Amino acid sequence: xxxxxxxxxxxxxxxxxxxxxxxxxxxxxxxxxxxxxxxxxxxxxxxxxxxxxxxxxxxxxxxxxxxxxxxxxxxxxxxxxxxxxxxxxxxxxxxxxxxxxxxxxxxxxxxxxxxxxxxxxxxxxxxxxxxxxxxxxxxxxxxxxxxxxxxxxxxxxxxxxxxxxxxxxxxxxxxxxxxxxxxxxxxxxxxxxxxxxxxxxxxxxxxxxxxxxxxxxxxxxxxxxxxxxxxxxxxxxxxxxxxxxxxxxxxxxxxxxxxxxxxxxxxxxxxxxxxxxxxxxxxxxxxxxxxxxxxxxxxxxxxxxxxxxxxxxxxxxxxxxxxxxxxxxxxxxxxxxxxxxxxx
Numbered sequence: 001x002x003x004x005x006x007x008x009x010x011x012x013x014x015x016x017x018x019x020x021x022x023x024x025x026x027x028x029x030x031x032x033x034x035x036x037x038x039x040x041x042x043x044x045x046x047x048x049x050x051x052x053x054x055x056x057x058x059x060x061x062x063x064x065x066x067x068x069x070x071x072x073x074x075x076x077x078x079x080x081x082x083x084x085x086x087x088x089x090x091x092x093x094x095x096x097x098x099x100x101x102x103x104x105x106x107x108x109x110x111x112x113x114x115x116x117x118x119x120x121x122x123x124x125x126x127x128x129x130x131x132x133x134x135x136x137x138x139x140x141x142x143x144x145x146x147x148x149x150x151x152x153x154x155x156x157x158x159x160x161x162x163x164x165x166x167x168x169x170x171x172x173x174x175x176x177x178x179x180x181x182x183x184x185x186x187x188x189x190x191x192x193x194x195x196x197x198x199x200x201x202x203x204x205x206x207x208x209x210x211x212x213x214x215x216x217x218x219x220x221x222x223x224x225x226x227x228x229x230x231x232x233x234x235x236x237x238x239x240x241x242x243x244x245x246x247x248x249x250x251x252x253x254x255x256x257x258x259x260x261x262x263x264x265x266x267x268x269x270x271x272x273x274x275x276x277x278x279x280x281x282x283x284x285x286x287x288x289x290x291x292x293x294x295x296x297x298x299x300x301x302x303x304x305x306x307x308x309x310x311x312x313x314x315x316x317x318x319x320x321x322x323x324x325x326x327x328x329x330x331x332x333x334x335x336x337x338x339x340x341x342x343x344x
Contacts, residue, residue, distance in 0.1 A: 048065070049063060049065060049181055051181055053156050054159070055137075055158065055160075055175070056141060056159060056160050057143070060157075062133060062154055062181075065181055066133035066179070068088050068130055068131045069085055069087045069180075070089035070090070070135070071087040071134075072091045072118075072126075072149070073135060073137045073167070073172070074093045074322070076137055078322075078324050079137075081105050081108040082105075082108075083185050085182075086110065087113050088111075088113055088129050089116050089126060089131065090114075090115065091121065092118070094322065102322070103330070123149070127152045132154070133153055133154055133156070136157050137171070137172050137176060138162070138165055138167040138172055139158060140164060141157065141158040141162055156176070159171045169190075169193075169323050169325065172323075173190055174186065189325045192325075192329075200336050204246065204339075204340070207246035207343060209246070209247075210246070210248065210343060212243075213276070213282075214239055214242060216282060216284070217287065218284075219286070221269070222268070222269065222275075223266050223267055224250075224256075224264065224274075225237070225239050225263060226239060226254055226264060226265055227240065238320060241332075241335075245336075250277040252274045253274060253277075256274070269297045272297040272300075272301065273300075273301065276302050277308075278303075279303070279343045280308065281309075281335075282309065283312045283313055283320070289313045309342065316331060316334045320335065
């Protein structure tokens with residue numbers, strides 16, 4: 001499995017998920033750079049199978065090109081779609097409804113998938129779909145969950161160190177593309193995303209070295225994301241997203257003790273001034289946006305009063321957090337103009 005220095009959105013843990021809420025066209029890639037979707041791995045490279053994929057649970061062998069894929073992990077379905085394979089079943093972690101994907105992946109299904117619950121999936125419903133491959137590459141990493149799924153079909157679980165939704169974007173693409181016999185296409189998609197960030201950073205040299213905070217508010221209060229060693233430190237991760245554009249993490253946030261997941265910190269209302277930076281990007285999680293923007297402690301931040309803060313929600317917030325190649329590219333397209341406005 002290849003490794004780069006860049007890519008991931010590290011995703012939130014199951015606990016955070018609970019607290020915070022989760023037509024194919026002609027041949028050739030579409031405008032997003034993804035291949036047209038198909039119901040199976042029909043465009044897999046010759047000789048790609050049998051494919052052996054390394055996971056936390058050991059090696060998994062996929063004997064032939066999968067035809068009925070069930071995608072359960074956070075972002076697994078649209079990662080398969082980006083590679084041209086349409087899952088017959090999928091989980092809708094962010095509650096998009098319909099096909100369970102955001103606008104960046106609309107039109108990649110010709111037949112909508114059966115939607116499977118996220119944290120407590122129905123194993124009976126999964127078995128009824130008669131899958132020949134199950135993708136669960138960004139999930140809890142729970143052994144019992146994996147054991148149940150692998151009794152139904154070969155299951156690609158989390159990578160080593162990927163427990164609690166800490167599978168990186170690149171790891172997810174590696175695992176999925178290997179299982180589908182499309183490693184070259186996976187490499188191309190990750191490379192293209194890296195190039196998008198490189199181009200955006202080169203076009204905005206003024207961002208280099210400016211401090212940035214990525215903050216959030218839930219019904220439980222305020223928090224902020226941090227980078228590694230166990231934090232949000234690879235592209236697609238929220239902090240790494242900003243760093244790939246040239247920004248530096250707010251050192252006062254970085255100094256706070258990390259939560260159990262390792263990629264975020266709690267910030268009390270009394271300490272909200274710690275969030276202040278050259279640029280602050282914030283978003284609400286399963287609360288009205290006005291609960292964030294109307295918070296007196298928020299409006300008192302110098303970054304807010306001086307126009308250096310950006311609040312995102314809706315599809316942009318979902319794309320910023322989801323961490324797939326498709327979603328991260330969409331988030332980049334949406335956020336760069338907004339960052340130009342608050343950090344000219």
